[in-house]
Amino acid sequence: MNYKESKEILEKIKGAKKILVNCHRSPDADSLGSALALAEVLESMGKNVEVICPDAISDAFEYLLDYERVRKVYFENFEFSEYEIFFVLDTSGWSQLGVDLSGKENVFMVVIDHHQSNSRFGQINLVDEQSTSTAEIVFALMEDWGVNVRNGLATKLLAGVVGDSGGFTYPSTKKETLGRATRLMDLGGDLRLITDGMFRNIDFSALKFLGKSLDNMQLVVNYGYVWSYVGWNDWKKIDYPDGKSFSAHYFQNVKDTDLGFLVVQEGKNDFNVSFRGRASWVDSSELAGKFGGGGHKVAAGARFQDESLDGALERIHRVVREYVEKRKKRNK
Secondary structure, eight states, X not given: OOOTHHHHHHHHHHTOSEEEEEOOSSOOHHHHHHHHHHHHXXXXXXXXXEEEESSOOOGGGTTSTTGGXXXXXXXXXXXXXXXXXXXXXXXXXXXXXXXXXXXXXXXXXXXXXXXXXOOOOSSEEEEOTTSSOHHHHHHHHHXXXXXXXXXXXXXXXXXXXXXXXXXXXXXXXXXXXXXXXXXXXXXXXXXXXXXXXXXXXXXXXXXXXXXXXXXXXXXXXXXXXXXXXXXXXXXXXXXXXXXXXXXXXXXXOOTTOSEEEEEEXXXXXXXXXXXXXXXXXXXXXXXXXXXXXXXXXXXXXXXXXXXXXXXHHHHHHHHHHHHHXXXXXXXX
């Protein structure tokens, strides 16, 4: 048995008819792959399952079977009470859903996640911070339940592992990560399909977004970080939601820096910031937490409001510089 919660979750599933599964805001391969895989297994158990997300799913995920089944909904107005279980996957807190539903959701919540910043907001919380991806946890659950993981199902889970390990390049990648990936490939997971879709099928708009973010990139030598922004007017022109995570990757690979961040103005007063850490003393999730967000040590993000782009940038720079100064003093 991989997890002590496995039996409790399965018993809850057996007593339910209608089940809800989420993808978080701006879903990545782990969020989407985990949700689609779990939904497939729940339906094989005879359950009525719906997969929802606060954002539309990009065609960039067309390599994942059934990706178009995910329905964009406004969580503020969604009727959760129609479902007996709400599986909240790869989501550390309400900010990743875009709305605080505490006390309003009126549904039994099962949280399955691997973020160290997870706030354990479900009735059952299966949070394994040692896992590189939520897909690995879902895979382990399926093993505990005796599910026959094959082919398309294995590919969905493998996509989550590949995505959240950065193609097995992130520091969180361990031999266990590679072992699970190998098992999923043995079960029919199509690594070539995933890598082609994930790394060799870049939308033109994503490259335009990257170009703008690189054009605006600046280096702050005294504090050892690199940063950039994409303003409201450029965001409206490009309008490519997946551009943020695609571009933020480059902020993690700049020589002689310890961290980086990318700010996107998605509305006149709405901002999205992605933090990426390089140095061992940098915890991106701590920085994101100061803006109500969360994530991993090497990659995290947040959404917040400010009166202007200048105000948002000034606020982030102040937080980052205070963080760098404190951490460097602590590490002396």
